[in-house]
Amino acid sequence: MLNDVQAATGKARIAVNGRFDFSAHRDFKRLYDAPLRSGAVNELEIDMAKVEYLDSSGLGMLLMLKEIARSANKTVALTNCRGATRLVLDIANFGQLIPIR
Amino acid sequence: MPVTAAHLVPECKAAAPVPARVVARLDAAALKQVDAAVLAPRLLDLLQVPAGDRPALCLIVAELFNNALEHGVLRLESALKRNGSGMSRYLELRRQRLARLRRAAVDVTLERRTRGRREWLRIRVRDSGAGFDFARLARDAAPAHAAHGRGLALIGGLGATLTYRRPGNEAVARYELKQAAAG
Numbered sequence: 001m002l003n004d005v006q007a008a009t010g011k012a013r014i015a016v017n018g019r020f021d022f023s024a025h026r027d028f029k030r031l032y033d034a035p036l037r038s039g040a041v042n043e044l045e046i047d048m049a050k051v052e053y054l055d056s057s058g059l060g061m062l063l064m065l066k067e068i069a070r071s072a073n074k075t076v077a078l079t080n081c082r083g084a085t086r087l088v089l090d091i092a093n094f095g096q097l098i099p100i101r
Numbered sequence: 102m103p104v105t106a107a108h109l110v111p112e113c114k115a116a117a118p119v120p121a122r123v124v125a126r127l128d129a130a131a132l133k134q135v136d137a138a139v140l141a142p143r144l145l146d147l148l149q150v151p152a153g154d155r156p157a158l159c160l161i162v163a164e165l166f167n168n169a170l171e172h173g174v175l176r177l178e179s180a181l182k183r184n185g186s187g188m189s190r191y192l193e194l195r196r197q198r199l200a201r202l203r204r205a206a207v208d209v210t211l212e213r214r215t216r217g218r219r220e221w222l223r224i225r226v227r228d229s230g231a232g233f234d235f236a237r238l239a240r241d242a243a244p245a246h247a248a249h250g251r252g253l254a255l256i257g258g259l260g261a262t263l264t265y266r267r268p269g270n271e272a273v274a275r276y277e278l279k280q281a282a283a284g
Contacts, residue, residue, distance in 0.1 A: 019138060025192055029185070053138050055163055056252035060182060063246060068185055084156050091157075091258045097246055 010042045017050040020058035032065060036072050044069055045101075049080035054088045066098055077101055122212040123147045129202045132170060137163035140209070148211050150222065153280035157259045158222060164252040165226040165272050166209060171195060173228030173270050174205045182249040205229045224274040232268030 012035035016028065035041045046062070048054075066076045077099040081089055089100060123144050127135055141162035145155055171177045175198040181191045210225040243250025256263050261276040 021138065022192060022195070025188060029189075055138070055160060055167075056255050057167070059251040059255075060249055061188070063251070064185055064188060087156050088160065088255070091160075092251065092255055093245070093258070 010040065011045050012038070012041045012043070013045045013047055015047040015050065017052075019053045020048075020051045020061075021053060021055050022057040022061075024058070025061060028061060028065075032068075036069060036074065041074060043075045043077060046076065046078050047080050048078055048085050049082065051085045054085045056092075059088070059092055059094065062094075062098060075099075119149050119213070120147060122210065124211075125209045127207045127209070129205045132174065132202060132205060132207060133199055137166040137170075140166060144209065144211050148213060148222075150213075151278060151280035154222075154276075154278045157261075158224075158276060161256055161259060161261055161274050161276060162209065162211070162224055162226075164256055165224060165274060166207065168252065168272065169207045169226045169228035169230075169270075170199075172233065173230035174202070174207065175199060176230065179249045183247075220278045222276050222278060224276070225271065227271040230270050232270040235265035235269045238265075 014031050014035070016024070016031075018024075020028075032044060035044055044065070046065075051058075062076070062078070069076050078089070078094075079101045081100055089095065094100065125140065125144060127140075141159040142155070144162065145158055150158055172179065175195060177191060177194055177198070181187045181194075206229045208225075208227045210223075212223040212225075214221045214223055238253065243254070245254070253263070256274060259276065261274045263272060263274045265272055
C-alpha cells in the first residue's frame with residue numbers, strides 16, 4: 001500500500017497509496033522513520049497521487065507527523081492532491097496547517 | 102435473456118421509486134468484518150444518493166460509524182491519539198478489543214427527507230455502548246492543529262448539523278443535498 005522513499009536534495013518523498021486512514025498507520029510510520037532521522041533530510045514531501053480514500057484519521061496522522069517532524073527541525077508538505085483527497089483537505093482547511101503543493 | 106415490454110417501449114417503463122430509508126444493523130461479527138470505508142458507499146448506493154453529494158456523505162457516515170465503533174462499543178479514548186506512541190497504542194487496543202468483542206451492535210439509518218424542492222439526508226448512528234458526556238464536546242473542542250478531533254470538525258465543515266441523544270450513544274446528522282435527485 002505504501003511504497004518507496006526517495007531522498008533528493010534535502011527532500012524525502014514519501015508516496016502513500018490506497019487507503020490513508022488508521023489502517024495505514026504502521027506502514028506510514030515505517031516509511032517516515034528513516035527520513036526523520038536522516039541529517040540529510042530537511043523536508044518530508046508526502047505524495048498523495050495514489051491515495052484512494054482519506055478520512056479524518058488520515059488527517060490526524062499527517063498532523064501528528066508534522067509535530068514529530070517539527071521536533072526534528074524538519075517540515076512536511078503534501079503534493080499531488082486530487083479528486084476526493086483534495087476535497088477532504090479543502091473542507092478541513094488543511095492548507096493552513098500543512099502546505100499543499 | 103427474454104425480451105420484455107420495457108425493452109420494446111423503454112419510455113413507458115415505470116420509474117422505479119427511490120428508496121426513502123435504508124437501515125443496517127451490525128452485530129459483533131459484522132463489526133469485525135465490515136469497515137466504514139466500504140459500508141458508507143454501499144448504503145449511499147442503495148439510497149441512490151446523487152453522485153455530487155456522495156463524497157461528503159461518505160465522510161459523514163464513515164466518521165459517525167467509526168466513532169460509534171471505537172468510542173461507543175470499544176470504549177477507546179480519543180485523548181490517547183495525542184501523539185505517535187499513543188496512536189500506536191490506540192490502534193493496538195482497537196485491534197485487541199475488536200477481536201474479543203462478543204455482544205455489541207451499531208445501527209446505521211439513512212433517510213431521505215424532502216420539503217418542497219429541498220432534500221436532506223438524515224443519518225442516525227446508534228451503538229450499544231453506554232454513551233458519553235457529549236456536552237463536553239462543545240466545551241472542549243479540539244483545536245484545528247490537533248491530531249484528534251478532526252472528524253467532528255470535518256462534519257461541521259461540510260455544513261452538516263450534528264446532535265446527540267442521551268446518554269450519548271446515538272448521533273444524528275442532517276445534511277442538505279446539493280445536487281437535485283435524477284429523474
